[in-house]
Amino acid sequence: MSEQQGDIERDVMEYDYAIVGGGPAGLACAIRLKEKMPAAEICLLEKGSEIGAHILSGCVMEPGPLDELMPAWRDNPPAICVPAGRDEFRLYTRARSFRLPTPPQMHNAGNYIVALGELCKQLAEHAESLGVEVFPGFPGRHPLIEGEGADMRVVGVRCGDMGLEADGTPEGRPGPAFAAGVDIRAKTTLLAEGCRGSLSKQLIARFKLDRDATPQTYGLGFKELWQLPAGRTTPGLIQHSVGWPLDNATYGGSFLYHLDEDRVYIGFVVGLDYEDPRFSPFEAFQQFKHHPDMRALLEGGEIISSGARTISEGGLQALPRMEMPGALLIGDAAGTLNVPKIKGVHQAFRSGMLAAEHLAASGTPEGYDAAFRASAAGRELHKVRNIRPGFHGGLWLGMANAALETVLAGRTPWTLATHADWDSLETRASARAHGEQAAMAANWHQERSLPPRDRLASVYFANTAHEESQPVHLRVADTSICATRCAEEFGNPCTRFCPVGVYEMVTGEDGGLQLQINASNCVHCKACDIKDPYLIIDWVPPEGGSGPNYQTL
Amino acid sequence: MKILVGIKRVIDYNVRVQVNRDGSGVVKEGVKMSINPFDEIAVEEALRMKERGDANEVVVVSIGPEAAQQQLRTALAMGADRAVLYQSDEEVQPLAAARALLAVVEAEDPGLVLLGKQAIDDDSNQVGQMLAALWNRPQATFVSALEFSDGVAKATREVDAGLENIEVELPAVVTVDLRLNEPRFVKMPDIMKAKRKPLEIKPFAELGVEMPVQLETTLHEPPPKRQGGVKVDSVQALVEALKNKGVL
Amino acid sequence: MSSVLLIADHDGKSLNTGIARSVACARQLGTVHVAVFHAPDADAPCAAAARLDGVSRVLSVSNPVNGTPLAAVLAPQIARLAAEHEGGYDYVLAPSTTFGKDVLPRVAALMGVPQVSDLMEVIDARTFKRPIYAGNVITTVKVPEGIPVLATVRIASFQAVGDGEDAPIVAAQAEVELPDHTRYLGLVDTGGSDRPDLQSAPVVVAGGRGVGSEENFQVIFKLADKLGAAVGASRAAVDAGYVPNEMQVGQTGKIIAPDLYFAIGISGAIQHMTGIKDAGCIVAINKDGDAPIFEVADYGLVGDLFTLLPELEKALDGA
Secondary structure, three states: OOHHHHOOOOOEEEEEEEEEOOOHHHHHHHHHHHHHOOOOOEEEEEOOOOOOOOOOOOOEEOOHHHHHHOHHHHOOOOOOEEEOOOEEEEEEOOOOEEEEOOOHHHOOOOOEEEOHHHHHHHHHHHHHHHOOEEEEOOOEEEEEEEOOHHHOEEEEEEEOOEEEEOOOOOOOEEEEEEEOOOEEEEEEEEEOOOOOOHHHHHHHHHOOOOOOOOOOOEEEEEEEEEEOOOOOOOOOOEEEEEEOOEOOOOOEEEEEEEOOOOEEEEEEEEEOOOOOOOOOHHHHHHHHHOOHHHHHHHOOOEEEEEEEEEEEOOOHHHOOOOEEOOEEEOHHHOOOOEOOOOEOHHHHHHHHHHHHHHHHHHOOOOOHHHHHHHOHHHHHHHHOOOOOHHHHHOHHHHHHHHHHHHHOOOOOOOOOOOOOHHHOOOOHHHHHHOOOOOOEOOOOOOOOOOOOOOHHHHHHHOOOEOOOOOOOOEEEOOOHHHHHHHHHHOOOOHHHHOOOOOEEEEEOOOOOEEEEEOHHHOOOOOHHHHHOOOOOEEEOOOOOOOEOOOOOO | OEEEEEEOEEEOOOOOOOEOOOOOOEOOOOOOEEEOHHHHHHHHHHHHHHHHOOOOEEEEEEEEOHHHHHHHHHHHHHOOOEEEEEEOOOOOOHHHHHHHHHHHHHHHOOOEEEEEOOOOOOOOOOHHHHHHHHHOOOEEEEEEEEEEEOOEEEEEEEEOOEEEEEEEEOOEEEEEOHHHOOOOOOOHHHHHHHOOOOEEEEEHHHHOOOOOOOOEEEEEEOOOOOOOOEEEOOHHHHHHHHHHHOOO | OOEEEEEOOEOOOOEOHHHHHHHHHHOOOOEEEEEEEEOOOOOHHHHHHHOOOOEEEEEEEEOHHHHOOOHHHHHHHHHHHHHHHHHOOOEEEEEOOHHHHHHHHHHHHHHOOOEEEEEOEEEEOOEEEEEEHHHOEEEEEEOOOOOOEEEEEOHHHOOOOOOOOOOOEEEOOOOOOOOOOEEEEEEOOOOOOOOOOOOOOOEEEEEOHHHOOOOOOHHHHHHHHHHOOEEEEOHHHHHOOOOOHHHEEOOOOEOOOOOEEEEEOOOOOHHHHHHHOOOOEEEEEEOOOOOHHHHOOOEEEEOOHHHHHHHHHHHHHHO
16 A cells, blocks of 8 residues: 555545445345344445446356345346356367257256346345445545554455546556545455455455465456347357367357347356467457357347456365455455356355355354355355366366266365466467467467457447546556566567457567556456466556446446 | 536446437437536536635536436535436427426526536537527527626637637526536545435426427437548549548 | 528628538528628628528628627527518528527527427438437437428538529618627637647548657648648557647547548557547558558558658648
8 A cells, every 4th residue: 555645634434334346245245234234334335437337247147146135136137137048068169069968057947147237236226225325436445454463454445546647656646636535444344346356355465365275266258248130049048168269278168148139148268377378368259259150140240348357266275264354255356156157146146145144143254254165155166166177187187077076066085276377378488399389279360350350449349438647557566577578488468368458568769669558448357467477467446437337248 | 696507317428329229219228327528517617616605506407317316416416505306207308498497597596507518418509598598698608718707707618710708797508618627526425415415306397398399309320330432542642532522 | 482591600701611511401491591690891701602502692680789699699680580581481590610509599499499400411391310429329300390490500411512603682680679798708819829629620630559659740740730730649649658648539539520531550440430430531541451440531541651641741732
């Protein structure tokens, strides 16, 4: 936390509970807290311009926890809500695709394809009607921590300043419209920031919450909403795939969900433990869309919106301790997503509700971690804990292991370790030594005929906006590495793994290469914070309200 | 002096607006709504006048659906004193809006009415001028600077030829342009305070407006896509072509 | 035959260029009379209006108070003329210039009728197309029968008429009480740059990443000066530090609609195109023949801008 900020006079607002993040975990927790303790003062902070603006998820949701949280949702479903129909699991090759048996985790009968952001808007309205104070446009920027050693505790959150101007220093300086961020003080703070939350990252380090966990791992997901010409869709059809264009060593695959009104959600998730530094996850997704089957579906349609977001894939063994004095990590801020199902929403709901019930019953965060692990959500994670790590040995070994784990319902006596994503890249020298290994089918030089034309065009469909004069929110600790060590070792992979082209190596005035950061393209996916091999990129929240404005995505 | 500020709930300016499939309107489902940006500038100007001592009360008014309360709350959080929503789920076109605002003006008796120069949804740019005509008072439109002294306002207007100064006797209607000011950020404690400020919701019918003839919109469509033209192979060819087209 | 009253936008010496374009619209609707409100010694615009092809008559409304363009003073006169002159007019039009936008709604309110803003196409006698949402949606609107049609004309949508007419100029007056609560103080002498304002300039030259550096941007400024144009830039050029961000044209910068737009070294990302989609004529100069800008440019020239721009300046010298 910058010392400079300590000099600024700030308002202080006090609450019983402060929740950072307006996603499913945070909203479920807020609602349940208010139901259990109607007199409690609860505030919920959301960095997006409105609830849902930064929410990006597949999303095929298991409705059970939502039925418990807000049963009336079925009478007033979100704007996109299509009951799941047929499931298909496919293996793609360059020219064809083959139907494989649908894994049990991918049976979706009874589930719903939803626009999660729209659902969150409804949850937020419900929370507000109960008396929760919801503040969109206000990011939690720094944790407020008091005490040291065993007495260290979280006492709240400092909101981000508004109206800072870039001046060459990381924090910038107050501009004419400067408004200091408020200090929110709370008896308990709930971090519900979603995958790779910036406050959660700080707290996990400060309180060493991950000392008993294996490294958290992640995937990078892309998603587009398409309006297609009439007659091509089967509402409710849910399709997942593996294979082309990814090679066997790279975890990932596509999803395709058919909606109503001739619309589809199409997307792609790539494990960020990929090894080839030349790989571009965005290109892999675009290439997939040009497969003959996909092209036939999409040609002539138009993109309505698009975006990208990382997801937590580490599972149970990577789950940090979820409690600390004064605070709890809930939802994917901790990493509660069930990877084989690729579903995290029902887990986030469960995690949020359990946190509320725990706090209402015991009055302290202590004991939540054990309660979560013993709960249905925790048991679910236990059952599937070995599936994702099993893919470290490649696609076929991973599928075989997955089959074994599924049959045994996770009762194998071992727990496979996870490995940090930032450490997984092969150097270019090493990759060359393996022969021209590529993480995706080589010679992707087909003319790209389907939109978006490139990453910049895809930014357009995310409606992302950042006030131009604010300080850059992607803090690169040492840019001298970029043109020298990184260029040599890895060829600047940030210029490829960022979904929206924030990072570019450009020729500087002196003729040499230098890093250019196009911060205003950022869609807050956090891939750079995760995958950068030198751990020098730190993503911090920009001014409140900045970032994407996802609609019905 | 009391200032009356009119605001409108519109689709947020960051949103990429889409025509709905049958051409009957634009997609509003799931779409972010905000205060019309020009109206936000009008609110900001009113607040600055109050802070300078040129005014003592800022009243914000809107005509729209019930959800327009959110925008009025935002104006209250910025610092307005009181808000009124005249609720209508029907489209209220500019002349009807002007007649409605006249009724509000007659009830509130402000020294100044501030409006955004146009709403970014229908881009009509009419209400301020119409209200001034009906009220039989001066108008200063597209204002980028404003000064007050002794019952008179000196307004700098952004016109095609540059900047123009006019002087209007109060009470008057001023419509504001982009460069007048930069609206302040709303602060959290003020959001909380705004919840306790008066916000009345009344039915539009209560204003007793004689509804004028309305324009009928029969179709919405996206703009025609620009087609690529030709590649020329020399500067000479380019200059020729441009001269022929009449642009050079 | 329908009658159209077109209100002239002028400065006492010459007509605004929007009038010749507005006549193109007006004559699709009926017989065109142009009304020029002016001070007694400043009637040159009347003669200019009388020359426009398709104008049948010019009404010269001379009055000392008409020497300055005050909406509150002109609107009552226009409303009176529109309602009563020779039985009244079916259409009252003004160009969608700041003058027309300022005065016509006031007229509409006095007459108790709606106004169509930014009329861009005539479908039939009472049906028109106009832009909403900054031109991202085009609506078709119909004016119900039984009332005059009042509209401001989107001048970028119409080609100027020629100059061969010889219409009669007749004196006219509107006997109506005029207010004195508004006073015209004058245009502000900005004294600053001679370069036109980016937002409203009819010709704009914009540079992109291809220009390469802040120093190199001089070639853009030079071409702009030769053309009397405003200067703009793509977001890439602004991000790279070649020019300040007030010059940015595009979705997050300025959205402009000049008659002529030069995109120099600009690849044509969607965000940039959003800012210039309503430009009259787009010229692209870029060394990458596959750049997306060529898909929307009316004229494209592939080549090195550092060679082509000096050539273009020389060609303009000769032009």
